[in-house]
Amino acid sequence: MTSAIEIKDLHKSFGDLEVLRGIDFQVAVGEVVCVIGPSGSGKSTLLRCVNRLEEPTSGTILIEGEDITDPDTDTDAVRRRIGIVFQRFNLFNHLSVLENVTIAQRKVLGRSKAEANEIGLANLERMGVVEKAGEFPRRLSGGQQQRVAIARALSMEPDMMLFDEATSALDPELVGEVLGAMRTLAEEGMTMLVVTHEIGFAKGVADRVVFMDEGVVVEDGPPSRVLVDPEHERTRTFLRMVLEGE
Amino acid sequence: MLNWWRELSKRRRVRFWRGVSYVVFVVLTAAFLLAVDWARVVDTMFRPEIVADQFPDILLIAAKNTIIYTILGFIGGLALGLVLALMRLSQSRPFRWAAATYIDVVRGIPLLVWILLIGLGVPIALGIRVPTTFGPGALALSLVMGAYMAETIRAGIEAVDRGQMEAARSLGMSYSKAMIWIILPQAFRLMIPPLTNEFILLLKDTSLVSAIGVTVTTKELTRWGRDGVIHSANATPLVVAGLVYLLLTIPMTRFVSRLEKKAARSR
Ligand SMILES: Nc1ncnc2c1ncn2[C@@H]1O[C@H](COP(=O)(O)OP(=O)(O)OP(=O)(O)O)[C@@H](O)[C@H]1O
Ligand SMILES: [Mg+2]
Numbered sequence: 001m002t003s004a005i006e007i008k009d010l011h012k013s014f015g016d017l018e019v020l021r022g023i024d025f026q027v028a029v030g031e032v033v034c035v036i037g038p039s040g041s042g043k044s045t046l047l048r049c050v051n052r053l054e055e056p057t058s059g060t061i062l063i064e065g066e067d068i069t070d071p072d073t074d075t076d077a078v079r080r081r082i083g084i085v086f087q088r089f090n091l092f093n094h095l096s097v098l099e100n101v102t103i104a105q106r107k108v109l110g111r112s113k114a115e116a117n118e119i120g121l122a123n124l125e126r127m128g129v130v131e132k133a134g135e136f137p138r139r140l141s142g143g144q145q146q147r148v149a150i151a152r153a154l155s156m157e158p159d160m161m162l163f164d165e166a167t168s169a170l171d172p173e174l175v176g177e178v179l180g181a182m183r184t185l186a187e188e189g190m191t192m193l194v195v196t197h198e199i200g201f202a203k204g205v206a207d208r209v210v211f212m213d214e215g216v217v218v219e220d221g222p223p224s225r226v227l228v229d230p231e232h233e234r235t236r237t238f239l240r241m242v243l244e245g246e
Numbered sequence: 247m248l249n250w251w252r253e254l255s256k257r258r259r260v261r262f263w264r265g266v267s268y269v270v271f272v273v274l275t276a277a278f279l280l281a282v283d284w285a286r287v288v289d290t291m292f293r294p295e296i297v298a299d300q301f302p303d304i305l306l307i308a309a310k311n312t313i314i315y316t317i318l319g320f321i322g323g324l325a326l327g328l329v330l331a332l333m334r335l336s337q338s339r340p341f342r343w344a345a346a347t348y349i350d351v352v353r354g355i356p357l358l359v360w361i362l363l364i365g366l367g368v369p370i371a372l373g374i375r376v377p378t379t380f381g382p383g384a385l386a387l388s389l390v391m392g393a394y395m396a397e398t399i400r401a402g403i404e405a406v407d408r409g410q411m412e413a414a415r416s417l418g419m420s421y422s423k424a425m426i427w428i429i430l431p432q433a434f435r436l437m438i439p440p441l442t443n444e445f446i447l448l449l450k451d452t453s454l455v456s457a458i459g460v461t462v463t464t465k466e467l468t469r470w471g472r473d474g475v476i477h478s479a480n481a482t483p484l485v486v487a488g489l490v491y492l493l494l495t496i497p498m499t500r501f502v503s504r505l506e507k508k509a510a511r512s513r
Binding site: 051053076077079080082083084086088090091092093094103104107108109149152153156 | 407409410412413414415416417418419420423427428431432435
């Protein structure tokens with residue numbers, strides 16, 4: 001069976017700075033993979049390459065078997081199949097919550113207003129923010145904004161979801177509600193690639209954990225091994241630092 | 247030397263200088279008011295029967311035409327400015343270069359020269375007789391305003407958070423869809439104060455259109471005032487024209503400063 005995401009020897013440089021230095025790993029359909037690693041190790045860059053917000057320098061990325069690094073791929077079509085949630089929400093500030101979750105459905109998928117509203121409201125409901133449909137993003141708490149952002153991505157009915165430190169910009173008391181929503185999504189069988197500093201979430205939800213450092217995958221395996229009994233000293237040092245910080 | 251001066255506190259010294267400057271101001275103003283022969287000033291610049299003579303045509307024809315030139319120039323400038331701004335932001339080097347060159351060339355030459363060139367030079371060069379309607383004036387204003395507004399629009403687009411474009415693209419929107427539905431609506435909101443300022447500047451700059459031939463029905467305020475001066479051998483028509491400009495610009499200036507204060511507060 002083809003993987004949802006298959007990354008082969010991925011390299012990415014910004015000028016002289018080589019940020020990704022040969023990344024290889026796969027995410028199977030329905031699998032939840034958490035990526036952890038120190039700041040600057042290239043986690044965001046990796047996610048951004050997967051939906052082509054960044055142009056890889058070399059290597060291949062297969063999305064459901066299709067090579068998206070091929071210059072002939074329609075990147076807009078690829079992105080439609082991949083939802084992404086950013087650290088800073090990036091909700092559309094000039095649109096209401098409901099318009100946020102319907103605009104791409106209507107302008108990209110050509111759905112009617114009624115159909116888009118129905119799907120959008122269902123996803124807002126799923127994320128527990130349906131009562132905010134008429135509000136503008138600025139008036140929502142960070143946790144609510146992030147759940148709207150997830151609903152917005154889900155409304156495009158993507159095959160997989162990418163999360164880039166979705167809870168890092170939140171006040172501590174709001175982290176739980178967003179992680180809860182992500183957990184629900186995982187339980188529903190969504191394919192997820194999650195960059196996170198929440199070791200507890202990785203332990204409880206991930207099928208696999210990937211530890212990245214300095215642009216390479218240092219360790220890749222089930223959470224019970226990578227998070228509890230890692231093979232590499234670098235992983236151990238990182239985990240000790242993160243857990244002390246909590 | 248002046249020991250008492252050194253012993254004064256800083257605040258007192260400031261107050262002393264402020265007092266001195268008030269006295270100087272009052273004396274100069276009074277001298278001016280006394281030196282001028284007011285009866286003569288009123289007689290040459292504000293003669294009531296000539297003032298009365300201006301109305302209602304100065305409003306129905308001249309002010310109306312000033313507003314028409316302003317609106318035509320603004321709409322043309324906005325459309326051209328948007329195209330130029332998008333070219334400046336484009337990935338394609340030739341587009342960027344062409345837009346930058348246009349902007350530099352147009353802004354580097356006075357508006358009056360452009361109006362004369364387009365109003366007088368181009369018809370001669372092309373051997374065509376342009377009927378003296380709004381055409382050449384409005385065209386020149388649009389072409390020049392486009393260059394100025396391009397920079398305002400570009401600044402507005404760049405002021406929208408980069409994450410907005412990324413979020414839109416990651417939902418599968420094309421660059422142009424993201425621009426139209428996500429970026430430009432937010433950019434134009436940020437641009438309302440500077441664009442209103444440019445509207446006011448344009449309204450005043452339409453006076454330069456008076457330099458090219460206009461018929462009675464297309465006279466704007468400045469031409470109206472100038473012809474009135476020649477006709478009546480008195481400066482009153484120009485003064486009235488100036489007051490009509492104020493009538494138009496002051497409410498808009500107030501509007502902009504209200505908007506700017508509101509924007510500053512919400513930040
Ligand atoms: N557009 C860019 N231009 C130049 N350098 C960049 C760019 N984007 C990222 N980098 C650099 O690439 C390196 C990796 O960045 P990246 O954001 O992928 O790290 P990260 O693992 O996500 O870190 P964090 O945990 O802080 O989010 C950093 O040194 C960063 O400065
Ligand atoms: Mg990051």
